[in-house]
Amino acid sequence: MSIGLNNVALNFEDGVTRFIACRPGETVADASYRLGINIPLDCRDGACGTCRVHCESGRFDPGHYIEDALSDEEAAQGYGLACQMRPETDLVLAVAASSEVCKTRAxxxxxxxxxxxxxxxxxxxxxxxxxxxxxxxxxxxxxxxxxxxxxxxxxxxxxxxxxxxxxxxxxxxxxxxxxxxxxxxxxxxxxxxxxxxxGSFYLREIRRPVLMLAGGTGLAPFLSMLGKLAETGSDQPIHLVYGVTHDADLVETDALEDAAAKIPGFSFETCVASSESRHPKRGYVTEHLADAHLHGGDVDTYLCGPPAMVDAVRRTFAERALSPASFHFEKFAASGAGGVA
CATH class of the missing domain: 2.40.30.10 (Translation factors)
Structure with a gap:
C-alpha cells in the first residue's frame, strides 16, 4: 500500500469483505465507486442518510451532514456517512447491505x-x-x-x-x-x-480485556489474531483457553509460546477432554474459565469451535449469570462445508 493511502475493509451483511484504498482527502463513497463497489447512496451531500455505515475500528473525519441524516447519538455510537467520511487511519466498516446489492462479490x-x-x-x-x-x-x-x-x-x-x-x-x-x-x-x-x-468473526478494536476460546482446529483464527497483535501490541490483558479431545490433537503450542513472549499481557492454557489424557489440565474448555479471566463480564469474548462447544459456553455463561460485553463466535461443521473447519 502506498504512503498516504488508508485501507478500508467493507463488511457486507452476507459476510463478504472487500478492501478499498482511500486516497488522501477521498471519501469512502468516492473510493468505493471508483473501484466499482456501489454502496447504497442517494445523495452526496450528507442529507439522506442512505449511506450510513458503522465504524468498528479506526478513526475518520465525519465531514458535514444534517441531523436528519445522522443524529448525534448515532455519531457517538460510531456511525458515519460514507459520502462524507474521510479515513484518518485504516478502517473496518459494516455496510447495511449485501455484496450483491452493492454489485460486488468475494x-x-x-x-x-x-x-x-x-x-x-x-x-x-x-x-x-x-x-x-x-x-x-x-x-x-x-x-x-x-x-x-x-x-x-x-x-x-x-x-x-x-x-x-x-x-x-x-x-x-x-x-x-x-x-x-x-x-x-x-x-x-x-x-x-x-x-x-x-466472515463476521474477526478481531475488533481492543478496548477492554479479551477472552479467546478455541476448540480443535478452531485455534486457527486465533493464531491469525495473535500474529496481528504481535505487530500492533495491546494494552489490555488477553487470555486464550485452547481445548482438544485427545493429547495428540494439541498442535501449534510453540506458536502460542512465541505469541506469549511477543505480546505483553497475553497468556494461554490448554486442556484435553479425554479421561485417558495425561495432560495437566483435563476436561472441557468450560471447566477452565477462571473468574480472573472473565473480569465480571467486562470482557470481549471470542469463541471458535464445534457447535456443541459454542452451546456449552453459552450455557456456562448463563449458569454463572455472566453476560460478556461482547460475544463473537464461529461454529464449524465436521465436513468443512458451510462453515469453518
Missing amino acids: AALKGRVASVRRLSDTTFGLSVETEEPVGFLPGQYVNIAVPGSAQARSYSFSSAPGSARAEFLIRNIPGGLMSTFLSEGAREGDDLDLTGPS
Missing part, C-alpha cells in the same frame, strides 16, 4: 501449494503461496476449491494479514475431500483457487 484468488505439514494424526498445516499478500481481517476465512472436485471447503487463516504466505489448520477427516487431497494428492506447486475473504 474476490477470486489464485494460489499454489507451498507445503503440507502433518501436525498430528488429526491436523494438517497447509501453506499457500499467492501472487500477492491476501487482504483479510484476522479471524476471517476463505473458501478453497478442492482440486479434482466441484466442491470447496472453508478454512480460517492461521497466518496474520499481509503475510507472504497464507497458512491454514485443516482437520484430517478420513474420507474427506480436502483431507484425501492433502494426504494423497497434494504436491508443491499445485494450483489452488480461493474465494474470499469472508
Whole structure:
C-alpha cells in the first residue's frame, strides 16, 4: 500500500469483505465507486442518510451532514456517512447491505501449494503461496476449491494479514475431500483457487480485556489474531483457553509460546477432554474459565469451535449469570462445508 493511502475493509451483511484504498482527502463513497463497489447512496451531500455505515475500528473525519441524516447519538455510537467520511487511519466498516446489492462479490484468488505439514494424526498445516499478500481481517476465512472436485471447503487463516504466505489448520477427516487431497494428492506447486475473504468473526478494536476460546482446529483464527497483535501490541490483558479431545490433537503450542513472549499481557492454557489424557489440565474448555479471566463480564469474548462447544459456553455463561460485553463466535461443521473447519 502506498504512503498516504488508508485501507478500508467493507463488511457486507452476507459476510463478504472487500478492501478499498482511500486516497488522501477521498471519501469512502468516492473510493468505493471508483473501484466499482456501489454502496447504497442517494445523495452526496450528507442529507439522506442512505449511506450510513458503522465504524468498528479506526478513526475518520465525519465531514458535514444534517441531523436528519445522522443524529448525534448515532455519531457517538460510531456511525458515519460514507459520502462524507474521510479515513484518518485504516478502517473496518459494516455496510447495511449485501455484496450483491452493492454489485460486488468475494474476490477470486489464485494460489499454489507451498507445503503440507502433518501436525498430528488429526491436523494438517497447509501453506499457500499467492501472487500477492491476501487482504483479510484476522479471524476471517476463505473458501478453497478442492482440486479434482466441484466442491470447496472453508478454512480460517492461521497466518496474520499481509503475510507472504497464507497458512491454514485443516482437520484430517478420513474420507474427506480436502483431507484425501492433502494426504494423497497434494504436491508443491499445485494450483489452488480461493474465494474470499469472508466472515463476521474477526478481531475488533481492543478496548477492554479479551477472552479467546478455541476448540480443535478452531485455534486457527486465533493464531491469525495473535500474529496481528504481535505487530500492533495491546494494552489490555488477553487470555486464550485452547481445548482438544485427545493429547495428540494439541498442535501449534510453540506458536502460542512465541505469541506469549511477543505480546505483553497475553497468556494461554490448554486442556484435553479425554479421561485417558495425561495432560495437566483435563476436561472441557468450560471447566477452565477462571473468574480472573472473565473480569465480571467486562470482557470481549471470542469463541471458535464445534457447535456443541459454542452451546456449552453459552450455557456456562448463563449458569454463572455472566453476560460478556461482547460475544463473537464461529461454529464449524465436521465436513468443512458451510462453515469453518
